[in-house]
Structures are given as C-alpha cells and as structure tokens.
Amino acid sequence: xxxxxxxxxxxxxxxxxxxxxxxxxxxxxxxxxxxxxxxxxxxxxxxxxxxxxxxxxxxxxxxxxxxxxxxxxxxxxxxxxxxxxxxxxxxxxxxxxxxxxxxxxxxxxxxxxxxxxxxxxxxxxxxxxxxxxxxxxxxxxxxxxxxxxxxxxxxxxxxxxxxxxxxxxxxxxxxxxxxxxxxxxxxxxxxxxxxxxxxxxxxxxxxxxxxxxxxxxxxxxx
Amino acid sequence: xxxxxxxxxxxxxxxxxxxxxxxxxxxxxxxxxxxxxxxxxxxxxxxxxxxxxxxxxxxxxxxxxxxxxxxxxxxxxxxxxxxxxxxxxxxxxxxxxxxxxxxxxxx
Numbered sequence: 001x002x003x004x005x006x007x008x009x010x011x012x013x014x015x016x017x018x019x020x021x022x023x024x025x026x027x028x029x030x031x032x033x034x035x036x037x038x039x040x041x042x043x044x045x046x047x048x049x050x051x052x053x054x055x056x057x058x059x060x061x062x063x064x065x066x067x068x069x070x071x072x073x074x075x076x077x078x079x080x081x082x083x084x085x086x087x088x089x090x091x092x093x094x095x096x097x098x099x100x101x102x103x104x105x106x107x108x109x110x111x112x113x114x115x116x117x118x119x120x121x122x123x124x125x126x127x128x129x130x131x132x133x134x135x136x137x138x139x140x141x142x143x144x145x146x147x148x149x150x151x152x153x154x155x156x157x158x159x160x161x162x163x164x165x166x167x168x169x170x171x172x173x174x175x176x177x178x179x180x181x182x183x184x185x186x187x188x189x190x191x192x193x194x195x196x197x198x199x200x201x202x203x204x205x206x207x208x209x210x211x212x213x214x215x216x217x218x219x220x221x222x
Numbered sequence: 223x224x225x226x227x228x229x230x231x232x233x234x235x236x237x238x239x240x241x242x243x244x245x246x247x248x249x250x251x252x253x254x255x256x257x258x259x260x261x262x263x264x265x266x267x268x269x270x271x272x273x274x275x276x277x278x279x280x281x282x283x284x285x286x287x288x289x290x291x292x293x294x295x296x297x298x299x300x301x302x303x304x305x306x307x308x309x310x311x312x313x314x315x316x317x318x319x320x321x322x323x324x325x326x327x328x329x
Contacts (some may be wrong), residue, residue, distance in 0.1 A: 025295060032298055036305040050313070051320045069258070074255050084247040087238075087288045094237050152314045193290075202290045204281045210254075211273035215261035219269065 002199045012188040024190045031194040035201050042205050045157050049212060052149050059146030063139070064130060067154070071122050072214040075115050076206065081201045082111035090196045093189035098179060101192070105176045108199070111114035112169050119162055126151075154213055161209060164202045236293040246287045254281050 010020055017023040053060045089104035130138040132155070133148045140147070175195050178184050184192055257276045261269065286292040291302055 011259065025297075028294070029301065031296060032246060032301045032305075036301060039305045039309055040312065043312050047313055047316055050317065054317075054321060073254065073258050077251060080250045080254065082249065083250075083284060083288050084243055087243045091240055091243070135294055179279070200284050203288075205285050207280045207284070208277050211257050211261070211277055215258065215273060216270070218261040219264040 005077065010182075012185075012186055020187055024193070027190045027194055028197070031197045035197065038201060042157075042160075045153070045160070046208065046212070049153050049157070052146075052153070053216070054150065056143075056146035059143035060150050061217035062143045063131075063147035063150035063154075063217070064213060064215070066126075066129065068122055068125060068213045069214050071118050072210050075118050076210045077139070078111050078115045078118070079203045079206050082115070083110050083200050086196045086199045090189070090192050093179070093184050093192040096182075096186040096188060101179050101184065102176065105172055105179060109169055109172045109176070112165055112172070116162060116165055116169075119158065124137075144151050157209055157213070161202065161205055164205070168195075168202055171198065190217065236290070238287065238290065238293065242287060249283060286324055296323050 013020050013023060047074065065160075084106045085104045089101055089108060092098075092100035092104055126132060127136065130136045131151050134154045137148060137151070172195065175192055178191060253276050257273055260272050260276075263269075264274065285302065291298060
C-alpha cells in the first residue's frame with residue numbers, strides 16, 4: 001500500500017503529509033495561529049482607544065459625531081455581504097462548482113473594492129472638514145486636543161483595516177486565478193478556505209470598529 | 223488510481239448547507255440595523271454595553287458559521303479560545319491600571 005500511495009498521491013499533496021485531510025488541518029491551524037497574532041495586534045489598538053475614551057469621553061463623543069454614519073453603516077452592510085459571498089465561494093469550491101466559485105470570488109472582490117471606495121470618499125470629506133491631525137486639523141476649542149487623539153486613532157485603525165482589505169483583495173486575485181486555472185478542486189480547496197478565514201477576520205475587525213468609532217456620539221451631540 | 227488513492231481522497235469535508243449562510247447573513251444585517259438604531263437613544267452607559275454585546279454576537283456568528291469553527295477540530299477551538307483569553311489578559315490587566323490611576327490613595 002505504501003509504494004502505491006507514494007506513486008499516486010494527489011498533485012497538491014505535499015510529501016510531509018499523510019493525506020490531504022491532514023494537510024488541510026495543518027493549513028487551517030496555521031492560519032488560525034496567524035489570526036491570533038492579528039487579534040492581539042488590533043487588540044492593542046482597541047485597548048489604546050478604550051484607555052483614551054475613558055479619559056476623555058466628551059471629546060470622543062464630539063469627534064465621533066463628526067464621522068459620516070450612513071457611510072459607515074453602508075460599509076458594514078457591504079462587508080457582511082462580502083463575507084456571505086466568500087462563504088458561498090468556499091461552498092462552491094467544496095462542491096466542485098467552478099463557475100459559481102469564480103462568480104462569488106469576483107463578487108467578493110467587487111464588494112471589497114466598493115468598501116474601499118466609500119472609505120476613500122470618507123477620508124476625502126474628513127480632509128475637507130479639516131479633521132486630519134498633523135495635516136489640516138481644526139476642531140471645537142473645547143475638545144481641540146483630545147478630539148485629535150480620537151481622529152489619530154480613527155485614521156490609524158481604519159487605515160490598518162483598509163490595508164488588510166487591500167491585502168485581502170490581492171489574495172482573492174490569486175484565488176481567482178487558481179480557480180479559473182482549475183487548481184482548486186473539491187479534493188483541494190484549502191487555499192480558498194483559509195483565504196476565506198482571513199477575509200472573515202477582517203470583517204470581524206470592522207464589526208467592532210464601526211460602533212466604537214461611528215456611533216458613540218450619536219445621541220449626545222445632535 | 224481511481225479505486226485506490228490512499229494519499230489523495232480525504233474524507234469529504236463538512237459542507238455547510240448554504241441555507242445556514244443566508245440565515246446568518248440575515249441575522250448579521252438585522253444586528254447592524256439594531257446597533258445603529260440603538261445608538262440614537264440616550265441609554266447612558268448601556269449604549270456602549272448594547273453596542274459591544276451586539277458586536278460580540280455578530281463576531282461569534284461569523285467565527286462559528288462563516289469561519290466553520292463550529293465544525294472544526296478541537297485543536298482549532300483551543301486556538302480560538304486561546305486568542306480570546308490572551309486578548310482578555312491584555313485588556314483586563316492594562317485597564318485595571320489605567321482606570322484606577324485617578325483614584326485617591328489612602329492617607
């Protein structure tokens with residue numbers, strides 16, 4: 001049985017693994033370990049946010065009120081929809097439906113691009129409103145200094161999130177290429193699965209960023 | 223090759239019915255709508271509590287269903303729970319410091 005196994009293994013099976021199933025488990029575990037480091041990376045930023053919001057709640061509420069809430073809401077919906085199409089892409093890969101796999105990957109990439117477009121529009125309006133610390137910052141004198149901390153964190157956190165989205169789009173472009181070429185099969189769809197894990201993680205970061213950045217000043221400063 | 227493929231044919235992976243994905247998607251959208259609506263009412267400290275509760279619920283649904291953790295190995299569960307645990311250490315220990323610095327010392 002052993003020589004036969006060596007001769008006839010699946011082309012995608014690396015020699016250090018006994019089976020594709022074991023290879024998939026190892027890859028999934030590796031991706032999750034990487035995501036743990038990402039959780040702690042963004043966790044440090046959320047911690048910084050929490051500490052300063054605790055110190056300057058009024059300035060944070062006033063600054064948060066300046067963000068475009070409809071843009072943030074639409075972007076949340078766009079990202080959640082992209083997570084759905086990503087999950088459906090994995091499903092299509094598992095069931096061997098290449099046409100649907102390619103379609104869902106393209107839709108996921110379009111939604112990711114729409115998200116970045118809306119984000120770019122927001123950055124542009126914030127530049128126009130003079131909310132960019134260090135470049136053209138102006139704000140209500142009562143909150144001038146502490147709102148600057150909010151906006152610094154806002155640009156840092158959403159900027160790093162956007163960077164993750166751009167990297168995600170690059171990964172999806174490779175996945176699209178592999179899917180069209182036929183590298184992805186029902187026996188070997190691990191790349192789609194773990195790329196999906198990354199995409200969903202970036203969605204989760206936004207699920208926390210949205211209420212914490214956009215919604216804290218809504219009732220107080222109308 | 224077709225009948226004996228020891229290195230190739232893995233056990234079929236758990237395929238989640240697409241119906242589940244659509245249901246989760248619906249709940250996530252509903253939660254987004256709720257979190258925005260709640261933000262416009264003044265509930266005091268409960269505004270933050272509600273926003274974070276909904277966010278944690280949404281994140282849990284994404285992790286369990288979209289990221290397939292519900293159907294994953296115990297090792298994956300351990301890593302996921304480990305990440306939450308380590309994040310909790312980071313947040314809890316640092317915040318116990320910063321939130322108590324303004325407290326008056328005795329005497």
